[in-house]
Amino acid sequence: MSDTTASERETDGNGRSTLPAEFLERWRDVAYNCFSSGHKFCREVCPVMQVTRDERHTPTAFQANVVAMEKGHLTLEDVADDYVHCTMCGACELRCPNTLFTGDFYRFRQRTIDVVKAMRALAVQNGIHQRNWKRWAELTDRWGNEPVLGWTRETSGARVRAWAAGLDLPTGGETVLFADCEAAFKRPSVPRSVAQLLRACGIEFGLMEQQWCCGGPMWETGYVDIAHRMAEHNMLDWRRTGTRRIICPDPHDYITIVEHYPELDDGFDEFEIVLALDVIAEALRDGRLKLTVPIERTVTYHDPCRLNKRLGVWQAPREILRAVPGLTFVDVDHVTQWSYCSGAGSNLWVEKPEITAQISSRRIAKARELPGVDGLVSACPWSERPLSEQGAAQGMEVFDIFELVAEAAGFEV
Numbered sequence: 001m002s003d004t005t006a007s008e009r010e011t012d013g014n015g016r017s018t019l020p021a022e023f024l025e026r027w028r029d030v031a032y033n034c035f036s037s038g039h040k041f042c043r044e045v046c047p048v049m050q051v052t053r054d055e056r057h058t059p060t061a062f063q064a065n066v067v068a069m070e071k072g073h074l075t076l077e078d079v080a081d082d083y084v085h086c087t088m089c090g091a092c093e094l095r096c097p098n099t100l101f102t103g104d105f106y107r108f109r110q111r112t113i114d115v116v117k118a119m120r121a122l123a124v125q126n127g128i129h130q131r132n133w134k135r136w137a138e139l140t141d142r143w144g145n146e147p148v149l150g151w152t153r154e155t156s157g158a159r160v161r162a163w164a165a166g167l168d169l170p171t172g173g174e175t176v177l178f179a180d181c182e183a184a185f186k187r188p189s190v191p192r193s194v195a196q197l198l199r200a201c202g203i204e205f206g207l208m209e210q211q212w213c214c215g216g217p218m219w220e221t222g223y224v225d226i227a228h229r230m231a232e233h234n235m236l237d238w239r240r241t242g243t244r245r246i247i248c249p250d251p252h253d254y255i256t257i258v259e260h261y262p263e264l265d266d267g268f269d270e271f272e273i274v275l276a277l278d279v280i281a282e283a284l285r286d287g288r289l290k291l292t293v294p295i296e297r298t299v300t301y302h303d304p305c306r307l308n309k310r311l312g313v314w315q316a317p318r319e320i321l322r323a324v325p326g327l328t329f330v331d332v333d334h335v336t337q338w339s340y341c342s343g344a345g346s347n348l349w350v351e352k353p354e355i356t357a358q359i360s361s362r363r364i365a366k367a368r369e370l371p372g373v374d375g376l377v378s379a380c381p382w383s384e385r386p387l388s389e390q391g392a393a394q395g396m397e398v399f400d401i402f403e404l405v406a407e408a409a410g411f412e413v
């Protein structure tokens with residue numbers, strides 16, 4: 001985690017950090033796209049802005065800062081804290097008029113998330129750290145997995161397979177199941193459910209020799225060197241055990257691997273990265289997986305940001321929920337849910353837990369408005385921690401979709 005020295009940084013006459021030329025070359029047009037459009041359609045769908053009502057926390061501000069810094073009106077020290085206020089949900093990119101008017105034809109999408117990531121990385125490079133993110137990054141680097149159990153309960157690579165105790169899963173093989181840090185250590189019922197379902201579908205799979213964090217939160221909070229170490233370790237592990245197909249139950253892992261790993265490895269195409277949701281939906285469709293145990297509940301579904309807004313995956317989870325016998329599923333369409341978020345993304349909850357709590361609380365309140373609904377189903381373990389906390393306070397039970405399906409398939413979860 002090396003900071004650049006003062007003499008290496010680009011600074012103004014007062015020693016304050018300015019934008020390096022390569023940053024401007026990369027992100028200037030993106031910023032001006034927003035600055036010249038200026039409609040602020042994005043402002044009201046932004047989950048952070050919804051609770052802070054602070055103009056510095058809007059997607060527009062994140063782009064306008066780049067323009068202001070280019071003109072010498074602001075420095076990195078002035079704006080670094082602004083960029084903490086983003087869950088990287090992707091709502092603003094979808095609601096941006098530039099995306100809406102040109103997206104389909106030109107395959108264009110405004111790039112606010114990438115600008116936020118780039119600015120956070122530049123802050124870290126220039127020695128501007130957020131206290132908890134720095135600590136999180138240091139422990140992830142030391143243990144190989146994120147400190148999801150707190151600062152003192154070690155989540156080392158040696159213990160990352162503990163969730164699979166008694167399931168007798170082999171190491172490596174053509175296909176492996178990649179259980180993210182949060183699920184592996186904090187909500188083991190999720191990977192256990194997925195493992196049992198995959199077996200019931202007749203899919204042979206193993207676990208990595210020693211899985212490390214996917215690196216996603218390191219990329220998202222600016223600790224890029226650590227992210228690279230995580231990714232390189234994981235790809236080495238896959239190659240060592242002859243793995244070609246990686247099944248990801250967690251959308252954060254999936255999106256990190258497909259967006260970031262290819263640029264690190266010319267041979268990345270040899271790997272196939274698959275969402276567990278798609279595997280389960282397909283098995284239900286072709287009859288390999290049968291759900292026979294009725295779940296007599298009325299639930300709604302929370303579209304996790306990385307699935308719905310970032311990847312455009314919203315049909316498979318609905319298909320799965322509609323296949324659960326006994327379940328009454330009250331849907332809220334995926335476009336309305338562009339403005340919903342759990343508040344957990346990009347480790348906002350580690351640095352600003354009070355903002356995450358407010359965002360989750362609003363999400364649970366939305367679910368409570370639906371007639372008869374007393375359960376909220378998500379498909380992202382990271383969202384399930386803050387949603388469960390707020391759900392407990394508001395009388396709403398929070399499930400992971402795989403837990404629910406495993407129960408309907410007759411497994412203990």
Ligand code: SF4
Binds near residue numbers: 046058087091
């Ligand atoms: S990605 Fe989400 S949280 Fe971040 S600025 Fe855009 S709408 Fe707000």
